[in-house]
Amino acid sequence: MQNQFLQPQIILLKEGTDTSQGRGQLLSNINACIAVADSIRTTLGPRGMDKLIVDNNGKVTISNDGATILRLLDIVHPAGKALVDISRSQDAEVGDGTTSVTLFAAELLKEVKLFVEEGLPPQVIIKGFRRASQLAINYIKEIAVSVERKNESEFRDLLEKCAATAMSSKLIHSHKDFFKKMVVDAVLHLDQESLNEKLIGVKKVPGGGMQDSLFINGVAFKKTFSYAGFEQQPKSFKYPKILCLNVELELKAEKDNAEVRVEQVSVSKEYQAIVDAEWKIIYDKLEKISNSGAKVVLSKLPIGDLATQFFADRDIFCAGRVGADDLGRVIKAVGGVIQTSVKDISHDHLGVCDSFEEKQIGGERFNIFEGCPKAKTCTLVLRGGAEQFIAEVERSLHDAIMIVRRAIKNKSVVAGGGATEMEISKYLRDYSRTVEGKQQMVIASFAKSLEVIPRQLCDNSGFDAIDVLNKLRQKHAQGCKWFGVDMESESIADNFEKFVWEPALVKTNMISSASEAACLILSVDETVKNAQSQPPDAGMPGRGKTILYGIY
Amino acid sequence: MSAVYAQDEYGRPIIIVREGQKKQRVSGIEAHKSHILAARAVANIVKTSLGPRGLDKILISPDGEITVTNDGATILTQMEVQHQIAKLLVQLSKSQDDEIGDGTTGVVVMAGALLEEADAMLDRGIHPIAIADGYERACNVAVAHLESIADTVPFDKNNTDMLMRTAKTSLGSKIVSKCHDKFAKMAVDAVLSVADLERKDVDFELIKVDGKMGGSLVDSVLVKGVVVDKDFSHPQMPKELKNCKIAILTCPFEPPKPKTKHQLDITSVEEYKNLQQYEKDKFNEMVKQVKDSGANLVICQWGFDDEANHLLMQNQLPAVRWVGGPEIELIAIATNGRIVPRFAELTPEKLGFAGTVKEVAFGTTKDRMLVIEECANSRAVTVFVRGGNKMIIDEAKRSLHDAICVVRNLVRDNRIVYGGGAAEITCSLAIEKAADQVSSIEQYAMRGFASALDAIPLALAENSGLSPIETLADVKSRHATENNPWLGIDCNLKGSNDMRKQFVFDPLLSKRSQFLLATQLVKMILKIDDVIMPGEIEG
Numbered sequence A: 001m002q003n004q005f006l007q008p009q010i011i012l013l014k015e016g017t018d019t020s021q022g023r024g025q026l027l028s029n030i031n032a033c034i035a036v037a038d039s040i041r042t043t044l045g046p047r048g049m050d051k052l053i054v055d056n057n058g059k060v061t062i063s064n065d066g067a068t069i070l071r072l073l074d075i076v077h078p079a080g081k082a083l084v085d086i087s088r089s090q091d092a093e094v095g096d097g098t099t100s101v102t103l104f105a106a107e108l109l110k111e112v113k114l115f116v117e118e119g120l121p122p123q124v125i126i127k128g129f130r131r132a133s134q135l136a137i138n139y140i141k142e143i144a145v146s147v148e149r150k151n152e153s154e155f156r157d158l159l160e161k162c163a164a165t166a167m168s169s170k171l172i173h174s175h176k177d178f179f180k181k182m183v184v185d186a187v188l189h190l191d192q193e194s195l196n197e198k199l200i201g202v203k204k205v206p207g208g209g210m211q212d213s214l215f216i217n218g219v220a221f222k223k224t225f226s227y228a229g230f231e232q233q234p235k236s237f238k239y240p241k242i243l244c245l246n247v248e249l250e251l252k253a254e255k256d257n258a259e260v261r262v263e264q265v266s267v268s269k270e271y272q273a274i275v276d277a278e279w280k281i282i283y284d285k286l287e288k289i290s291n292s293g294a295k296v297v298l299s300k301l302p303i304g305d306l307a308t309q310f311f312a313d314r315d316i317f318c319a320g321r322v323g324a325d326d327l328g329r330v331i332k333a334v335g336g337v338i339q340t341s342v343k344d345i346s347h348d349h350l351g352v353c354d355s356f357e358e359k360q361i362g363g364e365r366f367n368i369f370e371g372c373p374k375a376k377t378c379t380l381v382l383r384g385g386a387e388q389f390i391a392e393v394e395r396s397l398h399d400a401i402m403i404v405r406r407a408i409k410n411k412s413v414v415a416g417g418g419a420t421e422m423e424i425s426k427y428l429r430d431y432s433r434t435v436e437g438k439q440q441m442v443i444a445s446f447a448k449s450l451e452v453i454p455r456q457l458c459d460n461s462g463f464d465a466i467d468v469l470n471k472l473r474q475k476h477a478q479g480c481k482w483f484g485v486d487m488e489s490e491s492i493a494d495n496f497e498k499f500v501w502e503p504a505l506v507k508t509n510m511i512s513s514a515s516e517a518a519c520l521i522l523s524v525d526e527t528v529k530n531a532q533s534q535p536p537d538a539g540m541p542g543r544g545k546t547i548l549y550g551i552y
Numbered sequence B: 001m002s003a004v005y006a007q008d009e010y011g012r013p014i015i016i017v018r019e020g021q022k023k024q025r026v027s028g029i030e031a032h033k034s035h036i037l038a039a040r041a042v043a044n045i046v047k048t049s050l051g052p053r054g055l056d057k058i059l060i061s062p063d064g065e066i067t068v069t070n071d072g073a074t075i076l077t078q079m080e081v082q083h084q085i086a087k088l089l090v091q092l093s094k095s096q097d098d099e100i101g102d103g104t105t106g107v108v109v110m111a112g113a114l115l116e117e118a119d120a121m122l123d124r125g126i127h128p129i130a131i132a133d134g135y136e137r138a139c140n141v142a143v144a145h146l147e148s149i150a151d152t153v154p155f156d157k158n159n160t161d162m163l164m165r166t167a168k169t170s171l172g173s174k175i176v177s178k179c180h181d182k183f184a185k186m187a188v189d190a191v192l193s194v195a196d197l198e199r200k201d202v203d204f205e206l207i208k209v210d211g212k213m214g215g216s217l218v219d220s221v222l223v224k225g226v227v228v229d230k231d232f233s234h235p236q237m238p239k240e241l242k243n244c245k246i247a248i249l250t251c252p253f254e255p256p257k258p259k260t261k262h263q264l265d266i267t268s269v270e271e272y273k274n275l276q277q278y279e280k281d282k283f284n285e286m287v288k289q290v291k292d293s294g295a296n297l298v299i300c301q302w303g304f305d306d307e308a309n310h311l312l313m314q315n316q317l318p319a320v321r322w323v324g325g326p327e328i329e330l331i332a333i334a335t336n337g338r339i340v341p342r343f344a345e346l347t348p349e350k351l352g353f354a355g356t357v358k359e360v361a362f363g364t365t366k367d368r369m370l371v372i373e374e375c376a377n378s379r380a381v382t383v384f385v386r387g388g389n390k391m392i393i394d395e396a397k398r399s400l401h402d403a404i405c406v407v408r409n410l411v412r413d414n415r416i417v418y419g420g421g422a423a424e425i426t427c428s429l430a431i432e433k434a435a436d437q438v439s440s441i442e443q444y445a446m447r448g449f450a451s452a453l454d455a456i457p458l459a460l461a462e463n464s465g466l467s468p469i470e471t472l473a474d475v476k477s478r479h480a481t482e483n484n485p486w487l488g489i490d491c492n493l494k495g496s497n498d499m500r501k502q503f504v505f506d507p508l509l510s511k512r513s514q515f516l517l518a519t520q521l522v523k524m525i526l527k528i529d530d531v532i533m534p535g536e537i538e539g
């Protein structure tokens, strides 16, 4: 099915490597981790590339997001999986920095591989890593610049900058200015205490340019399946009352399992009675709904043609089979309670909003509720050429939204482009000189590993990494702590002044989880071997896909 | 090192096949180049069908169904493209189709050209993302320039001249070009009858395009009303009705049947008779209810048996049975009637109105259809396409769809640019100029974009049998010397390059979307350095 350029980028290895020995196993685990990191190495930074991944069902994903790529690669090697796990947890905790965390963890292992080969006990390395990581985190907290939320426009500015940095490695980077506003608008629109990002709906409509994407101040969802009569319903209201139901509105059997037996034809008039009863049930329901004063009726369950036509006659809009999450967001936004019966609908079961409209967006029709009084929600309608394209836009915006949330909560930022990493690296290197013995080597390797971020940024941009890193080391030695890789000049610059800002949390989380993962991998030798020789562990996907083993 | 695709001079199906070479992974620039190659292969396939002199393609599906088409989106979706990157181009053309409807060939040709230029730049060591950024910048220049040169076409319900001409440009490249005027007029009339000119909205649900074999393209008609592929339920009912008051029913003509499970056992002859009598009474009652409401025509979503049919006939109540849900709805909208679920609910206000309802026979076939015209609400229309065979009808429907979309786009935004490559040439020149102001490496990419735009006029010229490079050079220089942005390729050899005089118009929306979508997609492809497939892993 593939031609030669579709070769799986697979990370290889032959099984049956030396796994008998503890150390051999450990080395092979380290190699596996490096192989995993190699698969996403080129995606880092503003000049990072994307991967196109086809899964077993033929679904295509194009992504730059470390966590997404690793998830789709379906790595089963237990050690490699540890890296997948940290990228995922970084994604959940922070939302961004998932590539960095993987690269850094692998680099830590690579740096100490020599020590392991030489027989340095892993415990010594682990101890050193833990110490270095603690120091690094404290140091980041010390140097991070915090911004108080006094001046709203200044604060907004900060948020936009963090959003822009998070987007700069993504497909949407040339539309940063457009999307950063959208993202910050969306997050600021939420309740500032809870900042529940689930209340930001994202809808994808293929077609159009990405700059045709919309920000909707309220809830929006796609037109649901409709029955004949729907087109005769009104499609826009001002201040409508909204009723949300979990009730099926269809002509149905009176009782689901009831059975009637009609003995005599003369009584077949009974038929009429039964039929009338059936009709009465549905009409009673519809009558109650219409009397409640609701102008927009939504239901999770189907609304049949009879009901559709009934509503059309009374100038009521209805939509059946509304998705649970969409209905949930509507309820949260407009107020009211989802009704499971229409028996007694009272006034406060209904929601309201300023305006409701069915609108055409691209090739789709959308139901849009704007000006919702209850919860602060909003919807981003994303446009773009191909489906995979919009999916990637969504992921990128998700990163940015998470980052903005973090920035609002933590309010402290550092500079990106490898600046922070270089600064900690310098700090740890200086520190290591004050330590005696083996720990000195270990902490120094930790310091060196941090340089992987700026180095990879250079490599991916085609800059001379050795040259740039030398310049950076020099600058940081002189105390210019925010110097990092600069894309425009193809050299270095003060990235704080260049506004390449990131929440400090991205870095602290990256360092602590990468170092934890490295320690974990260093601490297992025998165990991994067992896991491998046993039947696949719980994480082994039944789909049997790209499988990673160690190298060599 | 090439994607293989097979294409003979008749344009028979073309499939990109894998090469059975030893598998090896490519990465970095090599990967980029191979992706570009595959994408260009796709673009080259549709290139020959661009423009008024473009050729059609015949596609044969695995089960032997034949499609003849000139429509880019159709060609690409019917082709079995395997290559993942090439598939993205198929999607590109599809999104242009969804959004705009026309221009689906042009957008792919343009993307192919952009990739070709990118290929050359990669060779010169320019970073793919720098190329992508430069393209983006150039695209912005181009879109801004398009807006500055766009002309507004005035139109209203009585003055449709400009709409006609734009529709004709779109139809120019299609099989239907023989009856150009007719199809353009049908497209314009259809859109204008349903358009809400104030809200600039055209509800496509109200335009139905139907086709039936027989006759020729010239016999196609636009019906201001609804056409249903049904006839009156009884052969003795009148074939044409005037001033119809229509009962639109979703209930069957049959005795009530509960939804509740039921069972009826007939045990004696008498009971059987009773039952029959009962049914008969019911029918009579129903017919009476319909008559009482004032209706003189029944349109029914369900069927009824011969007895009921006979009874309806006797009562001089013409009826149509088994009309599908969407048609029921369309009839209700067109006639301003209400869909009635029960006989008991029939009232005079719920009836729909149509001036005439008649059964029409088509060609020599026995097929008959029901045409509902002069409806209370004149907004619903049906275009009825005729043609000798299914292939022609299908292609005519697709072409008409393109033309309808073009007119719709003008209703949305009545700005146009000039076709025949004129818009591309002037944008190309504008980008060249803008590139001079850019000092970074993006300058190269912008120039690349500018020359990629030439691909459209080049393809148009080539497909028209002109010598492409000379023709383009000539037109381009005249753009500069005469400062005339309306010059394009004279595809139909009319002796003038002035597209404004030749009335070759493309909606601005369509061109803008082509530029944006092609650029977006090319950027996406340039950013991919690796394609990872599921599958076997070799040790």
Ligand SMILES: Nc1ncnc2c1ncn2[C@@H]1O[C@H](COP(=O)(O)OP(=O)(O)OP(=O)(O)O)[C@@H](O)[C@H]1O
Residues within 6 Å of the ligand: A043, A044, A045, A046, A048, A064, A065, A066, A067, A095, A096, A097, A098, A099, A100, A101, A165, A166, A168, A169, A399, A415, A416, A417, A418, A453, A457, A485, A486, A487, A500, A502
């Ligand atoms: N404008 C810029 N100039 C220099 N470096 C930048 C710029 N914008 C972002 N970066 C750097 O790029 C890196 C982020 O790259 P990227 O977004 O590809 O990976 P990630 O955030 O680690 O993971 P992911 O986004 O996949 O979850 C960070 O080190 C960041 O500082």
Ligand SMILES: Nc1ncnc2c1ncn2[C@@H]1O[C@H](COP(=O)(O)OP(=O)(O)OP(=O)(O)O)[C@@H](O)[C@H]1O
Residues within 6 Å of the ligand: B049, B050, B051, B052, B054, B070, B071, B072, B073, B101, B102, B103, B104, B105, B106, B107, B169, B170, B172, B173, B402, B418, B419, B420, B421, B456, B460, B488, B489, B490, B491, B492, B504, B505, B506
């Ligand atoms: N009479 C004409 N003279 C010169 N150029 C023309 C003429 N009519 C159309 N064109 C040009 O031909 C091109 C359109 O060709 P065509 O309709 O084959 O492809 P498309 O619109 O891109 O795709 P499709 O119609 O398949 O969706 C446009 O660039 C248009 O300006």
Ligand SMILES: [Mg+2]
Residues within 6 Å of the ligand: A096, A097, A098, A166, A167, A169, A399
């Ligand atoms: Mg990131």
Ligand SMILES: [Mg+2]
Residues within 6 Å of the ligand: B102, B103, B104, B170, B171, B173, B402
């Ligand atoms: Mg066309």
